[in-house]
Amino acid sequence: MNVNTAAKITQQLLAAGHAVAATDEEADAIIFNTCCVRNTAEQKILSHIALAKQLKRQKPNLKIAVIGCLSAKRKINGVDILLGTDNAMDVVEKLGVAMQPLAPEANATAYIDITYGCDNYCSYCIVPYVRGHLRIRPYDEIIAEFNQVKDTAKNIYLLGQNVNEYPDFPKLLAELAEQPGDFNLHFLSAHPKDFDLETIKVMARYPKIAHDVHLPMQSGCDKILKLMNRKYTVTDYLEKVKLLREYMPDIHITTDIICGFPGETDEDFDATVEVVKQIKFSAAYIFPYSNRSGTVADKMSGQVPFHTRKARATKLVEIMRKMS
Numbered sequence: 007m008n009v010n011t012a013a014k015i016t017q018q019l020l021a022a023g024h025a026v027a028a029t030d031e032e033a034d035a036i037i038f039n040t041c042c043v044r045n046t047a048e049q050k051i052l053s054h055i056a057l058a059k060q061l062k063r064q065k066p067n068l069k070i071a072v073i074g075c076l077s078a079k080r081k082i083n084g085v086d087i088l089l090g091t092d093n094a095m096d097v098v099e100k101l102g103v104a105m106q107p108l109a110p111e112a113n114a115t116a117y118i119d120i121t122y123g124c125d126n127y128c129s130y131c132i133v134p135y136v137r138g139h140l141r142i143r144p145y146d147e148i149i150a151e152f153n154q155v156k157d158t159a160k161n162i163y164l165l166g167q168n169v170n171e172y173p174d175f176p177k178l179l180a181e182l183a184e185q186p187g188d189f190n191l192h193f194l195s196a197h198p199k200d201f202d203l204e205t206i207k208v209m210a211r212y213p214k215i216a217h218d219v220h221l222p223m224q225s226g227c228d229k230i231l232k233l234m235n236r237k238y239t240v241t242d243y244l245e246k247v248k249l250l251r252e253y254m255p256d257i258h259i260t261t262d263i264i265c266g267f268p269g270e271t272d273e274d275f276d277a278t279v280e281v282v283k284q285i286k287f288s289a290a291y292i293f294p295y296s297n298r299s300g301t302v303a304d305k306m307s308g309q310v311p312f313h314t315r316k317a318r319a320t321k322l323v324e325i326m327r328k329m330s
């Protein structure tokens with residue numbers, strides 16, 4: 007989603023005659039498009055912003071803009087423009103550039119938002135607090151954007167925190183896959199609790215839908231999945247993997263896994279390792295659990311020491327590396 011927003015802002019500024027500066031020192035404006043899903047991302051961006059503020063002391067006309075979810079989470083002093091995710095595009099006008107109705111750039115990859123925000127409140131996740139409630143993008147808007155990109159983009163991604171919450175997602179997917187054009191259709195991300203057989207059947211039926219799915223498992227232990235408020239069990243997850251492989255033997259399944267979630271014992275972690283070995287994902291994004299203030303998990307008892315979280319993540323990364 008951030009890649010998509012950044013590309014649209016860049017396109018507006020380039021169309022108005024601006025250029026991308028080679029270095030911060032040469033820039034008239036620095037735009038930080040932020041993510042605060044993980045604590046390390048937040049700390050990194052704060053140190054980059056501090057450097058930009060130092061630069062501004064030598065170059066008072068430099069404009070600093072901070073957009074995206076970090077701006078919704080905390081107050082940031084000493085910057086010129088501060089905008090959340092919903093109005094991030096307003097940065098263009100706030101920099102004194104009039105927005106123009108531009109056709110999306112002829113890129114090999116195009117991203118189309120189909121939903122915004124999230125109401126699932128997974129107990130570790132800050133997204134519902136910084137991106138707001140689930141909003142469904144009007145169907146006509148999705149189709150209009152799709153028609154603009156389908157002749158130039160090779161890969162088109164439908165985006166949502168949980169695309170399966172789009173009303174009748176399989177129908178939307180099928181309708182887009184029926185359109186003429188030489189494109190591959192993808193979607194990001196699916197949610198194991200809502201990802202259904204109908205979607206799998208549509209994926210298998212239409213050649214333009216890529217046989218890849220990102221299905222974040224997060225843990226291979228039911229106790230931890232419950233604490234995470236994920237609303238599926240390991241058995242449910244395995245069943246979806248089985249169906250995917252039945253309908254599409256060449257399917258690429260990727261996932262996300264959090265290691266060292268509060269309450270996770272060595273045995274719970276071992277259960278995750280076993281499921282990972284059993285499923286044989288094409289790739290997995292494995293992270294030590296990151297506390298986010300304001301979330302339910304941050305206040306849970308049984309917080310796992312950071313070195314244990316890290317050691318488990320390192321072990322799982324190594325197992326995945328060997329398997330892939």
Ligand code: SF4
Binds near residue numbers: 132168197
């Ligand atoms: S579904 Fe995804 S975005 Fe929504 S709360 Fe859960 S992890 Fe966060």
